[in-house]
Amino acid sequence: MTATSSSRETILAAIRATTAATAKQAGWLDEAYQGLPRTYNRIGRLDRDASLNLLIERLREYGAGIAETTPEALPDAIAAQLASTGKRRFAAPAALPSNWLAPGFEWRVDNDLPTGEIEHCEGVLTAAAAAIADSGTIVLHHGPQEGRRLLTLLPDIHVCVLLASQVVETLPEYFRQCISPPELVTWISGPSATADIEMTRIKGVHGPRTLHVILARDN
Amino acid sequence: MTPTGQPHAELDPRFAPPFPQAALPVLRNPQLRKNVAHAIDIIQAKRGRLVDEKDDWQQLRSAASAIRSHVLENLGAYLEEFEARCIAAGGHVYWATDAEEARRIILEILRQEQASEVIKIKTMTSAEIQLNPYLESNGVRVHETDLAEIILQLGEEPPSHIVVPALHVNRSQVREIFARKMGLPELSDDPQILTAAARNYLREKFLNVPTAIGGANFLIAETGGVAVVESEGNGRMCLTLPRTLITLAGIEKVLPRFDDLEVFLQLLARSATGERMNPYTSLWTGTVKGDGPERFHVVLLDNGRSRILRRPVERQTLKCIRCAACMNACPVYRQTGGHAYGSVYPGPIGAILTPQLQQLHHAQSLPFASSLCGACYEVCPVRINIPEVLLELRSQVTNQERGQTKRFLDLLYLGLRFANFLFASSRRFHLAQRIGRIGARLVTRKDGWIHSLPSIGGKWTQTRDLRGLPDETFHEWWANRKKEAQ
Numbered sequence: 001m002t003a004t005s006s007s008r009e010t011i012l013a014a015i016r017a018t019t020a021a022t023a024k025q026a027g028w029l030d031e032a033y034q035g036l037p038r039t040y041n042r043i044g045r046l047d048r049d050a051s052l053n054l055l056i057e058r059l060r061e062y063g064a065g066i067a068e069t070t071p072e073a074l075p076d077a078i079a080a081q082l083a084s085t086g087k088r089r090f091a092a093p094a095a096l097p098s099n100w101l102a103p104g105f106e107w108r109v110d111n112d113l114p115t116g117e118i119e120h121c122e123g124v125l126t127a128a129a130a131a132i133a134d135s136g137t138i139v140l141h142h143g144p145q146e147g148r149r150l151l152t153l154l155p156d157i158h159v160c161v162l163l164a165s166q167v168v169e170t171l172p173e174y175f176r177q178c179i180s181p182p183e184l185v186t187w188i189s190g191p192s193a194t195a196d197i198e199m200t201r202i203k204g205v206h207g208p209r210t211l212h213v214i215l216a217r218d219n
Numbered sequence: 220m221t222p223t224g225q226p227h228a229e230l231d232p233r234f235a236p237p238f239p240q241a242a243l244p245v246l247r248n249p250q251l252r253k254n255v256a257h258a259i260d261i262i263q264a265k266r267g268r269l270v271d272e273k274d275d276w277q278q279l280r281s282a283a284s285a286i287r288s289h290v291l292e293n294l295g296a297y298l299e300e301f302e303a304r305c306i307a308a309g310g311h312v313y314w315a316t317d318a319e320e321a322r323r324i325i326l327e328i329l330r331q332e333q334a335s336e337v338i339k340i341k342t343m344t345s346a347e348i349q350l351n352p353y354l355e356s357n358g359v360r361v362h363e364t365d366l367a368e369i370i371l372q373l374g375e376e377p378p379s380h381i382v383v384p385a386l387h388v389n390r391s392q393v394r395e396i397f398a399r400k401m402g403l404p405e406l407s408d409d410p411q412i413l414t415a416a417a418r419n420y421l422r423e424k425f426l427n428v429p430t431a432i433g434g435a436n437f438l439i440a441e442t443g444g445v446a447v448v449e450s451e452g453n454g455r456m457c458l459t460l461p462r463t464l465i466t467l468a469g470i471e472k473v474l475p476r477f478d479d480l481e482v483f484l485q486l487l488a489r490s491a492t493g494e495r496m497n498p499y500t501s502l503w504t505g506t507v508k509g510d511g512p513e514r515f516h517v518v519l520l521d522n523g524r525s526r527i528l529r530r531p532v533e534r535q536t537l538k539c540i541r542c543a544a545c546m547n548a549c550p551v552y553r554q555t556g557g558h559a560y561g562s563v564y565p566g567p568i569g570a571i572l573t574p575q576l577q578q579l580h581h582a583q584s585l586p587f588a589s590s591l592c593g594a595c596y597e598v599c600p601v602r603i604n605i606p607e608v609l610l611e612l613r614s615q616v617t618n619q620e621r622g623q624t625k626r627f628l629d630l631l632y633l634g635l636r637f638a639n640f641l642f643a644s645s646r647r648f649h650l651a652q653r654i655g656r657i658g659a660r661l662v663t664r665k666d667g668w669i670h671s672l673p674s675i676g677g678k679w680t681q682t683r684d685l686r687g688l689p690d691e692t693f694h695e696w697w698a699n700r701k702k703e704a705q
Contacts, residue, residue, distance in 0.1 A: 005314075007314045007315060007316045007320060007521075008314040010314075010316055011314050011316060011470065011519070011521045011525055012295050012298070012299070014521070014525035014526070014528075014529075015294045015295040015298070015470070015525050015528060016295050017529065018294075018525070018528045018529045018534075029293055029296055032289060032293070033289060033475055033476075036282065036285045036286055036289055037278075037281055037282055037285050038282050038482075039275075039278040039281065039282070040275040040278040040279045040282055040482070040485075041274075041275045041278075058495070112509070115426065115460070116426075119426065132496075134495065135495040135496035136495065136496070137496050142510060148509060148510040148511075149455065149458075149459045149501075149510055149511055150459050150460065150510075150511075153452065153455050153456065153459055171481050171484060171485055171496075172481040174481075175477070175478045175480070175481040178477070181439070181441065181442045181444070181476075181477035181478075182502075183308070183442075183444075183503070183504040183505075183507055184502065184503050184504070184507055184510060184511075185500075185501070185502040186455070186499065186500070186501050186502075187484070187496065187499070187500040188498065188499060189494070189495065189496035189497065189498050189499075190498050191498065192450065192451050192452035192498050192499060193450050193451070193498050194366045194414060194450055194451045195261075195383070195450075195492065196365070196366040196367040196370070196383060196385055197366070197370075197385075197390050197393055197410040197413055197414070198254075198257065198258065198389055198390050198410065199257070199258045199261040199262065199383070199386070200390075200410040202410050202411055202414040204414075204418075205366060205414055205417070205418055205450075205451035205452055205453065206364075206418060206421065206422075206425070206451050206452030206453050206455070206456055207451070207452030207455060207498070207499060
């Protein structure tokens with residue numbers, strides 16, 4: 001589109017006119033950026049157990065279910081959690097460990113499942129990329145064990161398995177541990193909610209209305 | 220926006236009445252004032268609690284302020300970086316100098332997609348360019364998907380807040396709108412039931428409408444990524460299910476790096492809704508094979524922003540991350556609600572942003588719609604000195620009007636020139652004080668208060684009382700005190 005490409009030049013020229021006074025060398029921008037003040041807390045203050053307890057407390061506040069287990073007992077804990085939902089048809093990302101797919105349930109493993117099929121699943125079981133205790137946040141990067149975005153969006157129940165080693169205390173610590181910026185991220189802090197009617201918090205609008213977290217203390 | 224495609228004239232700065240006039244119907248509507256005050260009290264209390272628990276809140280504000288200022292100083296470089304990365308990730312980038320161009324670009328994309336309807340994530344920027352009525356009048360049906368936006372769209376109500384746009388509507392009013400428009404006469408006014416009604420109403424739209432339009436909370440220059448912050452999951456639906464996604468974003472929305480979100484995600488939800496983190500934040504980069512839309516378009520909107528950038532004092536307006544903390548804290552907004560501001564951006568940020576986007580041609584009263592108490596500055600997570608910008612705009616409006624003959628003969632300006640004459644000499648000033656005291660005796664009531672002043676002074680006493688003048692001035696008291704001591 002020629003119109004927008006000339007608009008591009010117009011806008012950039014207008015912006016440049018505001019900063020033209022300072023001619024900049026290559027690398028200047030980076031240096032200026034590095035010099036920005038960052039005196040806020042960038043590392044946590046709690047030990048591992050206190051961090052995990054804080055995460056559990058926050059998730060409870062959000063009304064999310066939480067079950068604690070060990071790595072050895074994980075498959076049993078998953079089976080128990082799934083059974084407690086009373087539902088049978090669950091979706092799962094393709095790369096979940098096979099012993100997580102508890103027997104006795106109808107599993108729909110996502111090898112390009114059509115949308116309609118995901119919509120008909122009553123729940124979904126996934127892993128997570130990280131969790132942030134301070135805000136009670138579960139982070140998905142939508143890798144092979146976390147599933148594509150649709151998978152954790154349409155089913156009404158999300159059962160999410162979290163390893164204790166994935167939990168950090170603060171948001172900045174999460175960003176420190178990302179080796180490179182992920183292409184896709186969903187930060188989930190409690191089940192979907194709205195307060196649009198008289199600021200009354202209502203749980204469960206469009207995303208999964210129920211979130212269960214299974215925390216495996218692996219260290 | 221109304222479904223019939225007509226924009227709400229009361230929120231178009233070109234047609235809206237001036238603030239004092241627009242505020243009157245609200246001030247006379249106790250239900251509306253109750254709804255607004257109720258919602259604001261709840262947000263304010265939650266915000267206060269969560270901000271208090273962060274012992275590094277001021278440091279986070281400083282970092283956010285510095286990052287946003289740095290971006291604005293180097294906006295060209297960061298926008299070009301964003302553009303290059305977004306294109307490399309499979310996105311298409313468009314630049315729009317004004318609202319009309321942005322609307323045309325979006326319509327053209329929709330025509331190429333042969334889209335006759337779109338689902339929408341709440342975006343104030345689209346309200347700024349009046350996108351919905353334009354699309355409707357060009358044969359595209361628009362479905363808002365945020366609960367508050369559905370209430371407004373179905374109820375044909377204008378938004379009154381940038382985060383909770385329907386906060387002026389109470390539950391029984393929502394029930395009435397939903398019952399009528401969704402054909403559910405038996406609906407109760409329980410918010411839980413009303414929310415479920417919206418969920419059912421929209422589910423079919425999410426699954427079947429292949430084109431979505433949304434905004435951006437942040438653009439990431441380093442990666443070409445876009446972040447959207449929301450609560451309900453309607454955003455995730457619109458970002459994931461459709462084949463084509465169009466994002467409309469102001470050019471100021473860019474952040475240098477992915478890591479910068481560690482500052483803004485801590486500030487935004489706490490400031491906006493009083494939550495440690497909003498339920499869902501999504502970030503995506505261009506198009507991703509097998510996950511989400513196949514085609515992704517970003518429209519970068521100037522619409523007056525590069526002009527604001529040029530002015531050293533007003534530039535800080537563009538640091539705004541649209542959290543609405545300033546309107547929640549504002550004693551004026553609390554009384555008037557959002558509609559009086561005659562713009563989709565109400566409250567203190569609207570009072571400085573709207574006149575600037577309009578080149579001061581409309582909305583002349585807005586910079587004066589403030590007591591300058593500074594509450595907005597104190598809560599602003601990116602430290603925009605709103606009172607400073609208000610004062611700057613006031614002086615510009617006044618200077619613009621000064622040359623006009625109409626103003627030359629205006630009583631207020633005559634009065635001010637006369638005051639200038641009196642205050643310029645201490646002799647004239649003391650004389651005026653003595654005469655003024657005699658005059659004041661005529662209007663001071665027995666209780667020692669002045670309840671109404673004549674002429675234009677009456678505008679002041681319409682809504683306030685003045686204490687009567689004391690029997691002697693400080694200077695007189697000081698002089699007498701010396702005499703007595705001798």
